[in-house]
Amino acid sequence: MGDRGAGPKDNRLVLIGDVHGHYEGLCRLLDLISPRVGDRLYFLGDLVDRGSSSASVVELVRQCGYGAVRGNHEDMMLLTFEGKQINAARLFVWCNSGGDQTLASYTSTDLLWEHLDWLHTVPLYQDLGDVFVVHAGLNPYLSLEQQGSQECCWIREQFLCHPKPYFADKTIVVGHTLTFTFPGVEAGKIVRGAAWLGIETGAYHRRSGWLTALDWTNQWVYQVNVLYGGTRQGELTQFLTDLGLASAGATPTTKDRQC
Numbered sequence: 001m002g003d004r005g006a007g008p009k010d011n012r013l014v015l016i017g018d019v020h021g022h023y024e025g026l027c028r029l030l031d032l033i034s035p036r037v038g039d040r041l042y043f044l045g046d047l048v049d050r051g052s053s054s055a056s057v058v059e060l061v062r063q064c065g066y067g068a069v070r071g072n073h074e075d076m077m078l079l080t081f082e083g084k085q086i087n088a089a090r091l092f093v094w095c096n097s098g099g100d101q102t103l104a105s106y107t108s109t110d111l112l113w114e115h116l117d118w119l120h121t122v123p124l125y126q127d128l129g130d131v132f133v134v135h136a137g138l139n140p141y142l143s144l145e146q147q148g149s150q151e152c153c154w155i156r157e158q159f160l161c162h163p164k165p166y167f168a169d170k171t172i173v174v175g176h177t178l179t180f181t182f183p184g185v186e187a188g189k190i191v192r193g194a195a196w197l198g199i200e201t202g203a204y205h206r207r208s209g210w211l212t213a214l215d216w217t218n219q220w221v222y223q224v225n226v227l228y229g230g231t232r233q234g235e236l237t238q239f240l241t242d243l244g245l246a247s248a249g250a251t252p253t254t255k256d257r258q259c
Contacts (some may be wrong), residue, residue: 008215010038012040013042013217014035015199015213016044017200018046018204019211020054020204021047022051023053023057024053025051025224025225026211032222041064041066042068044071044174045072045073045074045176046200047071047074048073048077049077049098049099051226052105053105054101055111067133069125070119070152071153072135075154077099077102080099124147124148124152125138125152130170130171131172131173132172132173133172134152134174135152135175136152136159136175137174138155138172139158139159140164159174159196167195176200178201178208179199179200180201180202180208182241187207187210189201190236190240190241199212200212203227208227209228210225211226219237220234220235221235221239223239
């Protein structure tokens with residue numbers, strides 16, 4: 001996987017997978033991408049939890065004005081503090097999913113409330129023309145207007161294993177489900193199903209460590225390994241594993257899969 005070829009298009013649309021609190025790794029990835037004026041960057045959710053620097057990740061995305069969609073980990077965080085009251089039961093669930101590391105990353109209660117207010121403004125999905133960005137997927141049996149946080153932030157097999165595209169003219173790009181939990185898929189690979197791409201390559205996971213950005217405009221991939229070091233980049237085709245349209249062969253395994 002080598003350096004970028006000559007003649008990349010300007011005004012790139014760049015989609016970034018689940019960061020999960022890995023601020024230093026994100027900074028390395030952004031250095032690799034080298035965003036320019038006119039580029040549009042969108043994060044696929046799960047900015048927070050599991051890594052040690054969730055507050056810094058959220059602050060970077062917020063201050064830079066990058067686009068984002070809500071992930072299931074932001075959903076858990078918002079539900080924990082719904083109405084600015086702490087829900088003890090939801091706090092327990094969230095902390096057992098990495099929320100304890102997120103709370104530890106905040107040295108200021110004021111900053112936590114500011115971030116919660118900002119996260120409330122982050123949409124469930126973004127329609128960007130020929131590409132549609134959502135954290136987990138869409139329920140294939142519901143209209144777009146009927147899709148809520150349970151579908152957009154949490155869905156798995158019902159979307160991933162559906163043999164028909166949801167849109168006739170758009171590719172859906174998702175995070176959420178670790179790509180190497182699909183049969184025969186290596187860590188760090190991007191997966192393709194029925195008119196969707198999955199780029200959650202598992203930055204936090206011991207089996208991978210890869211954090212992925214997809215330059216949709218140039219069909220180019222950037223990756224940094226936040227756990228073991230190293231960077232790589234290349235054409236999307238070099239990173240892509242095609243799952244095909246048959247649902248039986250595209251079901252992610254439960255081993256290593258986490259919420």
